[in-house]
Amino acid sequence: MFSPLILHGRRRSTELHRCCNSTILLNLLQTASAFSSYSLEDGRKGKTFTVSYLVDSLGLAKKLAESVSFEDKGKPDSVLSLLRSHGFTNSHISSIVTDYPQLLISDAERSLAPKLRFLKSRGASSFELTETLSKVPRILGMKEEKSISIYYDFVRDVIEADKSSKYKRVCLSSLPQGIKQENKLRNVSALRDLGVPQRLLLPLLISDHQLLCGDGKFKESLKKVVEMGFDPTTSKFVKALRIVQRFSNKAIEDKVSFCVRLGFDVDDVWAMFKKYPPFLNNSEKKISQTVETLKKCGLHQDEILSLFEKFPQCISYSEQKMEKAIATLLCLGFSKGDLAMILKRLPQCIGLSAESVKEKTEFLVKEMNWSLKAVVSTPAVLGYSLEKRTVPRCDVIKALMTRGLLGNEPPTMSPVLAITDEAFLNKYVRKHDDKELVAELMATFNGKKRKNKQSL
Structure with missing residues (x-):
């Protein structure tokens, strides 16, 4: 009946999880099949056109643009022209494409233009419209x-209400007819009253998800999530609400009971839910499969449970992805014992791209002469960006070694890669008295970053 969760849930402020616009855009564009696929025969030609078009017209980064392809530029070009004619800036358009990429394949004249004219006929100014x-x-x-x-x-x-320095309730005196719309607006307003921010609130309004369409069930679910102690200003709050809304009390209790049979305490299950609400979306079959996959890595049952508690997201990784990551690590020369140690220290490693793990490991071992044991000791390096973090720092280390300032062997891996940029620069660059050397090292460090930024 949720009592364990309610009893043990304590309200804590958690740090907001922000997604870089480029990451969101990449994910959305990759899934927008209506305009992201092309045939093998004309793929190369279409790809070249798309990259050029998106970079020149939308100002998208080249790397992101490479994931998209249009068979015909007529529709997106017309949509962009229409939006710009109504005062939408590149920044506005970037936000629109990030959230709703399908808009680029709409019929500009027959579909979008009438809607924009309609909104303006109701008194919307250009500023109001674009905002x-x-x-x-x-x-x-x-x-x-x-x-x-x-x-x-x-x-x-x-x-408009959120622009005020004082909190203002949104007036719901003239709710639309129709239960679905009425419930949705009322429920969104209730979430806003709790402090759910615009970035999480407004996308829910137009979503097809059934989360906001109910009345009694929504109120009940919202009450439970609040009592669990989730912070309304975070995405976890909305994710938890989705789970509680989706499953009945009986279904959730069955999931908890299954986890207890695996060896978890009830408190552990709720702690995992607080850390990662979608954890309870997983079926018994999926959880069992993940347990068996991790056993192949040499982990014992209690170690697997500990790993789940530390990083419950790993339960949701696909079996194919996990098995590919395991096979790659073993092929690189890591033993099963090494693999178990890596997973204990970096559980998310099981979900990393096999290609990425291979590239990073080979660079560290072959280019920098660090041992596999060093990687096992500091597995976080497998999660660092090769271009943004690892290569720039390693280039500085190689420059120092070439000048005989660090000996013939690279220093321990952790002090080079696991510290902050500021700490790294203080330790290996700024401490030198030779100003020309410091300038050279800074150029080496920043040169790689600039190059990387331009290629993204």
Whole structure:
């Protein structure tokens, strides 16, 4: 009946998890099949055109643009021209494409233009229009003018209310007819009253997810999540709400009971849920499969349970991805004992790209002459960016070794790669009295970063 969770859940402020726009955009563009696929025969030609088009027209980074392809530039070009004619800046358009990439293949004249004209006919200024639609562009995907009006007005009211230094409630005196819309607006308003921020709140409004469509069930679920102690300003709050809303009390208790049979304490299960709410989305079969896969790495049952407690996200990794990562590590020369140690220290390693793990390990071992044992001792290096972190620092180390300032062997891996940029520069660059040498080392360090930034 949720009592263990409610009893043991304590409200704690957690740090906001922010996603880089480029990462979100990459993920969305990769899944937007309507305009991200192309045939093998004309793939190369289409790819070249797409990269050039997206970089020149949208200002997207080259690496992101390479993941997209249009068969015909007519639609996206017309959409971009239409948006710009209504005052949308590149920044607005970037936000729109990030959240709603499908808009680029809409019919500009037959679909989008009438909607923009309709909103302007209702008194929306260019500033109001661009500000509102860049925050919730999915409004433009709606078909009926009535729905467009309802959601546009509500989003506008939320934006305006949030601009005040004092908290203002959004007036719901004239709710639309229709239970689904009425419930959705009321529930979004309830979330806002709890402190859920715009970045999490507004996307829920236009979502097709059933989370906000109910009334009694939503209130019950919201009450439980609040009592569990989730911070409403974080994404975990919304994720937990989705889980509680999706499953019945009986279904959740069955999931908890299964975890207890595996060897967890009830408190451990709730602690994992607090750390990563989607953990309870996993079926008994999926959890059992992950346990068996980790046993292949040489981990014992109690070690696997400890790993789950530390990093419950790993339960959701696909079997194929995990097995490929394991095979890659073994092929690189790591023993099963090494593999078990790596996973204990860096559980997320089981979900890293096999290609990435191979590239990083070979660089550290072959280019820098560090041993596999050094990697086992500091497995976090497998999660660091090769281009942004590892290579720039290692180039500085190689430059110092060439000048005879560090001996013939590289220093211990951890003090080179596991410390902050500032600590690294103080330890290996700024401490030298020779100003020319410091300038050279800084150029080596920053030169790699600049090169990487330009290629992204």
